Amino acid sequence: MQCPQIVEPEKSTQARRHALWSTCSPPHQRNSPMATTCPARARVPLTLQRSHVCQCVFIRSPARVGAVVSRAEASTAERRKTAVNMRTPRRRRHRSLTATAAATAAIAALSTSAVAPALASDQPPVNIVEMTPELTKKMQHEVDTFFAKHDLPGLSVAVVTPARAGSDPVITTFVAGTPTLGSSELVDATTQFELGSETKVFTADLLAYLVATDRVSLDDPVQLFAPAGVEVPEWTDPQTGATTAITLGDLATHQAGLLDAPPNLGAGCGADPGCENPRPGYTQTMLWDAFAQPCLNGQPCPMYQPGTDWLYSDWGFGLLGTILANVLDPVIETEPPAYQSALDQAFLDALGMSSTELEFHGDGRLATPYKADGTNAFHWDNTNAISGAGGLISDATDMGTWVAAHLGYVPSTAPIGVQAMADTLQPISDITMSCSIPDQCGPAHFQMGLGWELHHAATHDVGAAWAFKNGLTDGSSTDTALAPSLRVGVTTMYNKRLSDTDQGLPLAITLLKLLVADQPAPEPAPSAAPQAALAESGQPTAELIVPGMMAAGFVAIGLLLIIRRRGHGRRSTR
Template identity: 40%
Template sequence: MRTLAVAVTLTAALTLFPGTAGAATEPNPGSVIGDTFELKHVETVAGEILAGPATGVSIAIVKPSPTGSRTTTYYFGEYQPGKRVGPDTQFEIGSETKVFTGALLELAVRNGLVSLDDPVSTFIPAPHHAPTFPGARAMTLRDLATHRSGLPDIPPGYNPKDEYTVEKLWEGLDNETLPTAPGATWLYSDWGFGLLGTILAEIFVPGQPEPQFAQAVRENLTGPLGMSATQIEERTENLAIPYAEIDESTDYWFNTAAMAGGGGLISNANDMATWAATTMGIGDSPLSQTLPNTLFPIADGKANTDMQMGMAWQLFSSPYSFAYKDGATNGCTTATYLVPESNWAVTILNNGNDAASDTVTERMGRQLMDQLSPRTGLGLGSSYTS
């Protein structure tokens, strides 16, 4: 039988309230718990996630405070046998990598290196070319960043991912016939973001035989923000083992080559909280002036929904305004929700992914947002009060 363990840390020291943890969720030594209302909801969410294949969960909540913001970070379960999840535990974040790729695009636009409506073909070396659709306009960088390029989700010859070279990327484009016209419809595409990541890597770290996406992210985003745990995937000692079934581990994702911009990073809860806060404009970093631009709508989203697209972020206006991005690999699922009007965010990372896990993680993140975000008007818990 699995047992749950929760460690809670706050960026601002709070008083430990007695009786905040039930018998099933004993805090790890050194934990600091600041609010029983929030903890109750977080424990419920973690319990539901750990009922599936995941053995460990990290949950970070960013909330407003008189000094700007503070972050509560919860840790449950184990990331490797006998090793409890804690502040250093890393998870594969899969498609949440795309918001980092979107941020690189915003930096390139802000610095005058590209325009959103530059044709993709401008950045593909001859004799290769971007695919086209009969009678339609050319594919643009805006299309890649908003899933409206017409490219399918996965390119041919994608596996093994760590051997998908830039030459394979160009050859795949040469041989592709677009199923829809660029800009015409929303079609989720790892391929599009992998291509965008490779284009931006060449812009920020030019002249390399293979795209240096990891270096571009480190030098321009994670390094300046002190996000040392957010990196291109490697088998670090803190990386959670991925699980596809209960008690059945699976392969690591290792999307580390020319498609890395679509899903190649690993991270931890503290780093993802920093990223969420900076994206909402919180903090003194110059990036807190830049990253909020990735939340501006620049294209329509999926048909018959109220979704619009920022740069990788999915934007919604009902029942209140929020931004969303999730991630999934062979054996990890993640979800991040932002409520920028309230400077509130939640991110969930865990090491399980079966047929239901992606939906469960997404639903649990939305549940915490609805229950705890001050935008909902609940007026309860440390997610609301200062």
């Protein structure tokens, strides 16, 4: 059975630009029961199997990726062009000397290469974690076990590993169950799930993009973005009276000293006494008004000195998402922030992630959320002022693409917003004190990137340094775990909120441990061939070195003549 060739995806109604194409192949053998055709899907630039496992090796399309260039990137390129045109004669002389040095180095390089052993250029890097049939079988077993143990309605998993060459990703999906209990429909890689707090990393991606394009800085105080008349409180040292302002970086690392929920979140329900979910009605005005209220038991915000203790905060990330959305696409305070539009501009459009959006359940692809007891949960619908903390939905197709981008599987021609996503995995702060509620704090030993928790290899015995983020809504759960050094990652999504006593080790971490454990042992470094072996080939060492040195000498002389001639030509035109 033939899998489809490279398929160019159709443009969606949102006119997204698809940055990647893909081609799918059966995971192992063509006579395997899992080796079914992966149907093309128009909404995203991937083709994935409807059930069980399908592997997609991405093929980059640099021209399409490069087509999405922001105004900031264009202006940066223009400044660089101007700088090049304004080079002084001294700068040109420096380039001439550099070329001379390079030519001299070429002689040495050729001389060295004459006696060095030849290495194959197409060999894959060492320590590549390959999705072998055996590893796939182990992962399928863990997926099936987790699905049955927790009595899940539906489950969808995306696993990212390197292709054989090491430069492109392979995305393998595992699915189980149904999006709605009692339905004959099966979960597939296009089934959407509520991401919950995994949205926070998307907000961090947006922050990384705006930092990379010099729109904002991690050290910018929140006060800088507050509406007129709003005063963002600062922390005051009780002994010295010195004050510390909350910054964007504090919001992105849960070190702003803000509670999980803003103290006035209930205002989003208005006068409705039966309101379960205030998030859709919680406006920008309410978000900023929250600073006028005490944090807890009359104590003003922030609870701690910003930049120190770790206190998880939906409030902080919701505020960050609204601030950043207004930097890119400002709207009046009475309207919901343009969070979706900001993500589209920054990286979603460039990656073709058209299934990642603020919660919308009109087309029937969103899995029905369920409480721990199996009853229907309310839809999260976090679509207003704190959407940056947990408002997105997505599917395994998009999440695989998203994980791959964080692991660096992007071409050098990709837009800044796509390239900056990997920056969120860089350590920003060391967390030594973690607080669940203000009077319950304890020692901690992890780091924070932007949105990501960064853990040591020994944590949960993963075996490699790893990053983690999870999400939880009233009826859905998600987890993402990455091992950046191995360029592998896992995302899991299921439409049930587990009870506090039914948590256990997240499936994403279990699968990541399998990936890390499967890495091959490093091969010994190649050694130079002895001169005796060269002599046996009929080419003594001296006979290899001399022609190489002569050729390099001619190259150096030619470079100097060209540089001088060009320099003379430029001077003569003045």
